[in-house]
Amino acid sequence: MGGIVAIGESVRVQGLALAGVIVLPGDSPAEIAASWSALPEDTSVVILTPRAAEAPVEVPSGLMTVVMPP
Numbered sequence: 001m002g003g004i005v006a007i008g009e010s011v012r013v014q015g016l017a018l019a020g021v022i023v024l025p026g027d028s029p030a031e032i033a034a035s036w037s038a039l040p041e042d043t044s045v046v047i048l049t050p051r052a053a054e055a056p057v058e059v060p061s062g063l064m065t066v067v068m069p070p
Contacts, residue, residue, distance in 0.1 A: 002042040007035045008049025012068065016047065029055045036060075 003022055006013040010025040017023045022043075024035035032055040039046070045064045053067045 002044030003040055004045045004047065005039060005043050006047040007032060008047075008052035008068070012049045013047070021047065026052060026055075033057050 004020070005022045005024060006016045007024050007026060009027050013021075013023050013025060022040065024038055026032035026035040032052050035052075036057045036059075039060070043063060045066065046059075048065060048067050050067060050070050053065075059065060
């Protein structure tokens with residue numbers, strides 16, 4: 001089974017690290033795009049904040065993505 005990664009604003013995703021989620025913070029569209037580029041190869045699930053979900057990035061195929069509630 002692959003890993004779980006969270007992308008989005010630091011204050012919204014940092015607590016997920018306590019549950020073993022890899023946290024890739026990004027507060028701007030450029031930082032969010034850089035986080036997508038830094039995904040580990042074994043990633044299966046990506047948790048996104050609403051702001052990260054709106055960022056104009058191409059989502060790699062084969063990944064399950066979920067968006068946190070506002």
